[in-house]
Amino acid sequence: MPLLVMKFGGTSVADLDRIANAAQKVQREVERGYDVIVIVSAMSGKTNELVGWVEKTSPLYDAREYDAVVSSGENVTAGLMALRLQEMGIPARSWQGWQVPINTTSAHGSARFVSIPPDNMNAKFAEGFKVAVVAGFQGLSAEGRITTLGRGGSDTTAVAFAAAFGAERCDIYTDVDGVYTTDPRICSKARKLEKIAFEEMLELASLGAKVLQTRSVELAMRYKVRLRVLSSFEDTDETSGTLVCDEDEIMESKVVSGVAYSRDEAKMTLVKVEDRPGIAAAIFGPLADAGVNVDMIVQNISELDDPSDKRAYTDMTFSLPTNQVERAKKAMEDAKAAGQFAYAKLVTDTDVAKISVVGIGMRSQVGVAAKMFAALAAENVNIKVISTSEIKISVLIDRKYMELAVQALHDVFELDKA
Ligand code: ADP
Ligand code: ASP
Ligand code: MG
Helix, strand or coil: CCEEEEEECHHHHCCHHHHHHHHHHHHHHHHCCCEEEEEECCCCCHHHHHHHHHHHHCCCCCHHHHHHHHCHHHHHHHHHHHHHHHHCCCCEEEECHHHCCCEECCCCCCCCEEECCCHHHHHHHHHCCCEEEEECCEEECCCCCEEECCCCCHHHHHHHHHHHCCCCEEEEEECCCCCECCCCCCCCCCCECCEEEHHHHHHHHHCCCCCCCHHHHHHHHHHCCCEEEEECCCCCCCCCCEEEECHHHCCCCCCCCEEEEEEEEEEEEEEEEECCCCHHHHHHHHHHHCCCCCCCEEEEECCCCCCCCCCCEEEEEEEEEHHHHHHHHHHHHHHHHCCCCCCCEEEEEEEEEEEEEECHHHHHCCCHHHHHHHHHHHCCCCCCEEEEECCEEEEEEEHHHHHHHHHHHHHHCCCCCC
């Protein structure tokens, strides 16, 4: 029997009516002759609420119990979706991660898949079940504990099941009708893309476009899963939404194909660190040990305020997620106290955002960075940090200019035009 994976995100299962609406989409595919694996998220807002409860109860929580609590939202929707399908006369049952089992690493809060043995579920399909409703976002560690995959993880559950079961397609149903040139909620000129290359989607996702979890795109690219993003609120068919596919399946190719932003960025500067071989290792080693995800880095010559001091000094600036600032501060203060290196001041700026332009066309085109910087300059937006790779350019700016910057870049690269 041909098999499809259909994933419904939080807003698509936000209440019983929406679950019923999603169930109808599943019914349509069953009627077309498919067995279906449905992956569900928690009802929208639920995971945030559960995270809040954990943090309130235990600020330095045990990550295993965090996962036990935070994974529970998906269990509710999986059961409700199975019940709804049964009411419609469709043989369906729910599956929690441990029942499949969805084997993951033990990295609680950001676990990765190890294996999804298909035998149990295939045996149920063979018995006549048409739909398996799987709780997204969760798995099982080798120690027998419940794990979660990181925020947005149900996308990755969906792609992993599509790969493990050789699904014909993996359809991600969400609250927008596809992948856009930028977030349509902050740029009214954003244009829906028919297709987007895996590599571009990977960059957009990792630079903040939350429409797909980064890891889901990585898995789809590796296992050649046909991945599609489409609306759960509209009538859809095989041609709806955006297909995420190989570069060579795409005819039109612009130099820049999308703009992403991330508001959860912070900037830290260690002022006046001694400039000597090994200083970067001395700073970023302890940050890595503390689990801080450093992204952009710049090193500048430090102003000399004491002409009699002949040593060389540098300022080290880096960006990191806002919620890791406290951890990073502690790591730096501890390292300083332990005499690993010295600095005059530690300056933190949490009012920044990262804006990025992405496009595989950048590999062969010069002048993209200059055009980007000129567009920001024309809007009087000051750039604090820059980083580039083969197919993206990112800048850190004041957060209050975030939307303005996204719109200006969307305009200058004419992303509203096909
Ligand atoms: P779900 O709950 O279905 O997983 P998410 O909220 O995680 O949905 O992702 C969908 C949201 O992603 C959209 O509502 C949109 O605001 C946002 N988004 C950000 N960038 C993009 C983009 N380039 N294209 C489409 N949506 C985007
Ligand atoms: N419910 C989880 C979250 O909000 C996983 C998901 O929806 O993808 O992050
Ligand atoms: Mg999501």
